[in-house]
Amino acid sequence: GQNIDQPTEMTATEGAIVQINCTYQTSGFNGLFWYQQHAGEAPTFLSYNVLDGLEEKGRFSSFLSRSKGYSYLLLKELQMKDSASYLCAVSDSNYQLIWGAGTKLIIKP
Amino acid sequence: IAGITQAPTSQILAAGRRMTLRCTQDMRHNAMYWYRQDLGLGLRLIHYSNTAGTTGKGEVPDGYSVSRANTDDFPLTLASAVPSQTSVYFCASSESQGSPDTQYFGPGTRLTVL
Numbered sequence: 001g002q003n004i005d006q007p008t009e010m011t012a013t014e015g016a017i018v019q020i021n022c023t024y025q026t027s028g029f030n031g032l033f034w035y036q037q038h039a040g041e042a043p044t045f046l047s048y049n050v051l052d053g054l055e056e057k058g059r060f061s062s063f064l065s066r067s068k069g070y071s072y073l074l075l076k077e078l079q080m081k082d083s084a085s086y087l088c089a090v091s092d093s094n095y096q097l098i099w100g101a102g103t104k105l106i107i108k109p
Numbered sequence: 110i111a112g113i114t115q116a117p118t119s120q121i122l123a124a125g126r127r128m129t130l131r132c133t134q135d136m137r138h139n140a141m142y143w144y145r146q147d148l149g150l151g152l153r154l155i156h157y158s159n160t161a162g163t164t165g166k167g168e169v170p171d172g173y174s175v176s177r178a179n180t181d182d183f184p185l186t187l188a189s190a191v192p193s194q195t196s197v198y199f200c201a202s203s204e205s206q207g208s209p210d211t212q213y214f215g216p217g218t219r220l221t222v223l
Contacts, residue, residue, distance in 0.1 A: 004151065031209040042199060042214035043152070050209070087151070091209035096167070099151030 002026045004100035006088050011106045012078055020073045020086050020103045028093020034062055034073045035087040037102065043087055046073070075105075083107045111135055113215035115200050121221045122190050130185045130218050132200030138213075140206035141183040143167075143175060145196040146217075152199065158183055159206040190222045 012018040031050035035043040049064035085102040144152040154167030158177040203210035
């Protein structure tokens, strides 16, 4: 079966760094997406990885290891507005997105 | 530019009633999707459309139907609503379905079936 695993909830302090992990087992792989979803709102695109390595975009970075079926999202210089759920999704062999349940990130002052 | 709009924002519906959730995009995207999001579960694909005139079944299609008469609109119909269809429904679109394009989401419809 297809499976995406990520922690249910994480807590971090304003100004700190947090790493949100995602492991996957899917039928085929055409890239991995990270989305941010604030409570009561729609998911919005953060990053896309298809090759191994680190993609940096401002305070956010995303890493992929295809051989390990593993990705992480790194958030630096945390701000209160980063409190949200972070969704990991894999594009499978049919280009359908398989979604993890999301990681709720709580930022404390 | 509105992107993707959905209507209604929320709805309370009696079991057994018919309901259509509306979705319209103005980005001229070929592919459109309907997902449901339930607490503790990831987004689950209900139906999708690769281009106007074609539709396909996703992971959880039972009890739902869709149509794609034109590029912009992709309504989702619940023929006879049941309480297990209580959920938040998101419509999304992407430039195409045959490649890992970024999906853009509408604001969602919160549906409660009593």
